[in-house]
Amino acid sequence: MTILYHTSLYLYLFASAIAGIFSRKAAKFYNGRKDLLMTIESKMAQLYASKGKINDLLWVHCASVGEFEQARPVIEKHRATFPDVAVVLTFFSPSGYELRKNYSFADAVFYLPMDTRGNVTGFLDLIKPTKVIFVKYEFWRNYLGELKRRSIPVYLISAIFREDQHFFKFWGGYFRKILNNFDHIFVQDDNSERLLKNIGIENVTVCGDTRFDRVREVTGTLTQIEPLAAFSQNSFCMVAGSTWPADEEILARFFKAEKSRFDKSTISQENSGNFLQNELSHKHGYKLLKLELRSPFKLVIAPHEVDDSHINKILGLFEEFKVVRYSEVKKATAAIEADVFIIDTIGILSVAYRYGSVAYIGGGFGVGIHNILEAAAYGIPVIFGPKYQKFKEAKDLIQEGGAYSIDSFERFSDQMLQLTSKSELLTRRGEICKDYVERNLGATSAILASIYPHKSN
Numbered sequence: 001m002t003i004l005y006h007t008s009l010y011l012y013l014f015a016s017a018i019a020g021i022f023s024r025k026a027a028k029f030y031n032g033r034k035d036l037l038m039t040i041e042s043k044m045a046q047l048y049a050s051k052g053k054i055n056d057l058l059w060v061h062c063a064s065v066g067e068f069e070q071a072r073p074v075i076e077k078h079r080a081t082f083p084d085v086a087v088v089l090t091f092f093s094p095s096g097y098e099l100r101k102n103y104s105f106a107d108a109v110f111y112l113p114m115d116t117r118g119n120v121t122g123f124l125d126l127i128k129p130t131k132v133i134f135v136k137y138e139f140w141r142n143y144l145g146e147l148k149r150r151s152i153p154v155y156l157i158s159a160i161f162r163e164d165q166h167f168f169k170f171w172g173g174y175f176r177k178i179l180n181n182f183d184h185i186f187v188q189d190d191n192s193e194r195l196l197k198n199i200g201i202e203n204v205t206v207c208g209d210t211r212f213d214r215v216r217e218v219t220g221t222l223t224q225i226e227p228l229a230a231f232s233q234n235s236f237c238m239v240a241g242s243t244w245p246a247d248e249e250i251l252a253r254f255f256k257a258e259k260s261r262f263d264k265s266t267i268s269q270e271n272s273g274n275f276l277q278n279e280l281s282h283k284h285g286y287k288l289l290k291l292e293l294r295s296p297f298k299l300v301i302a303p304h305e306v307d308d309s310h311i312n313k314i315l316g317l318f319e320e321f322k323v324v325r326y327s328e329v330k331k332a333t334a335a336i337e338a339d340v341f342i343i344d345t346i347g348i349l350s351v352a353y354r355y356g357s358v359a360y361i362g363g364g365f366g367v368g369i370h371n372i373l374e375a376a377a378y379g380i381p382v383i384f385g386p387k388y389q390k391f392k393e394a395k396d397l398i399q400e401g402g403a404y405s406i407d408s409f410e411r412f413s414d415q416m417l418q419l420t421s422k423s424e425l426l427t428r429r430g431e432i433c434k435d436y437v438e439r440n441l442g443a444t445s446a447i448l449a450s451i452y453p454h455k456s457n
Contacts, residue, residue: 001174005141009114024307028094032111037122043108044126047086051107057086059129061112064093066371067135068100070158073213073444074133079105081448081455088127092138099346115140124150131451133157134182144181156185157447158209160392161192168195176200186447188392207446209393212437215377218350225351227326231335232298232355236420239300239356241349242370245313247362247385250409251299252317254416259297259321259339297420302343302352304362304370311344350374357426358419364388364405372403379434381426383415393436402432 013030020027048054060075062068068091075087089106091097101109108127113119120142132147132154134140147154161167166175179185179201187193188209196204231237240251303310315323321339326348329335343352353359359375364385372382373393386407388394397403406412419426 006116009116013114025094028098032094032097033114036111036113037119037126040108040110040113040123040126043110047107051086054086054128056082056084056130057088057128058131058133059088059090059127060106060133060135061090061138061140062092062096062135063138064091064096065099067138067158068096069214069371070210071133071135072105073210073217074157074447075105077444077448082452088129112140115142117142117146120146124152131155136160139175139178141178144178148181153183153451154181155447155451156182158188158211158443159185159192160188160209161195162390163195168199184450186443186450205446205450207450208440208443209373210443210447211371211373212440213442213444215350215373216437216441218374219354219377221351223351225348225355226332227324227329227335228300228341228352228355230332231324231338231341232300233336235296235298236357237298237300237355238358238360238416239302239353239375240360241302241353241362241375242304243301243360243362244304244366245310246365247360248301248303248314248317250406250412251301251360253409254413255297255299255318255321255340258413258416296339298339298341300341300343300352300355302349306344306346311342314342353378353380356380358383358416360384369394372397373437376402376433377437379430381419381429382433383412397433397436400432400436402429402436 013033016026016030020030058078060071062071068089071089075089078085079087087106087108089100089103089109090112091100091109092112097109097111100106103109113123124143124146129147129152132152134144134154134156136156136158138156144154166172167179176199179196179199182203184203184205185196185201186205186207187196188206190206193204193206238251240247243251301314303314311325318340322337323340323342324335324338325342325344327344335341343349353375356375356378358381359372361369361372361375361382361384363370364387366385366387368387368390369384372384372391375382376393376397382397382403384394384403384405386405388398388405394403394405398405404415406415419429
């Protein structure tokens with residue numbers, strides 16, 4: 001099994017080199033690891049030169065952007081509590097590294113060298129961590145084994161486990177041994193704790209998902225996106241975040257079919273099955289605004305990939321409507337008359353949900369949905385595609401009634417027509433989402449209190 005593991009690592013790197021000919025993302029993955037240890041050595045030398053002696057260093061590793069959002073509240077609270085401790089942040093994927101390579105709360109940000117024995121010893125010798133945090137699904141065999149051998153404490157945070165994972169199969173002994181290398185595992189739910197204890201892993205604490213703390217922090221800021229504020233004012237606005245082509249096709253089909261009827265609606269509450277109600281409430285920032293009788297239906301799209309090719313395809317889907325792009329809006333007022341607003345940049349989606357009446361989260365027709373908590377924290381209902389089963393918060397919110405999963409245009413249309421014709425349903429679902437976030441705060445403080453039991457947080 002060990003030989004197979006190491007062979008797979010080299011094959012993965014080789015495959016990324018070939019794929020890089022056709023894929024910019026794969027090319028970044030491969031090129032980012034060329035002479036990586038030399039790059040790390042140079043940057044660590046600069047860090048030591050600027051800081052002098054470093055007694056303590058926290059290494060935090062994330063797979064990509066989503067895991068970073070789980071690590072972020074821990075890193076930032078750690079920095080506020082222990083400002084003298086250096087922080088090194090690593091990513092496996094190019095999307096995470098490219099987005100956060102200049103993250104100000106880390107002293108250095110790197111790609112993670114591939115998990116070969118030579119890379120592992122070289123990397124650890126260079127950064128010299130005194131504590132290590134891995135996030136959610138990171139189970140790098142050689143890194144964890146070498147950290148254990150060096151007696152460096154390593155923690156897994158915001159972890160979640162399922163019965164179908166290798167660890168819990170009768171043939172999963174090789175994988176179970178990897179888990180024994182963690183000094184402590186902080187899991188999101190009771191089921192994960194039960195699964196781990198059933199295989200003899202006792203160093204487990206249920207403390208929830210740190211993303212709740214992060215999204216609550218974002219909603220508490222006063223950050224405004226002026227073009228979006230102008231675009232969405234006095235309207236029923238859907239914010240569709242992290243969308244993929246399959247999501248966008250459904251959104252475009254619905255928008256084309258229903259927008260004109262929504263905008264012209266004068267139907268009373270008793271006969272308003274397909275139209276906006278006169279008293280429909282709209283969550284906009286922190287104010288509940290009453291919409292006018294003919295309040296327009298508007299759409300914000302923040303695609304997961306913002307390359308020109310993808311943006312042009314979205315523009316084609318909405319060619320008969322007035323569309324504005326965030327990158328091209330010079331004055332906020334220029335967005336007022338638009339029907340569709342495309343966020344063609346990264347980094348502002350978590351704030352953009354502030355301007356929504358309802359949110360659609362993309363990815364559910366692909367490998368899985370993206371972050372729904374960013375939207376739920378603003379107290380707006382959430383809709384997403386059928387592949388959500390790996391996400392506890394999605395299952396919870398469906399059960400509680402704040403979110404709804406759709407598997408077709410017809411299901412999406414039905415949900416949208418319900419939400420836009422029944423103000424009490426829109427309000428109730430939004431309140432369920434916000435309450436769910438509020439009930440699940442506190443994982444960040446619990447983790448740091450456990451890692452540093454004798455120090456104040």
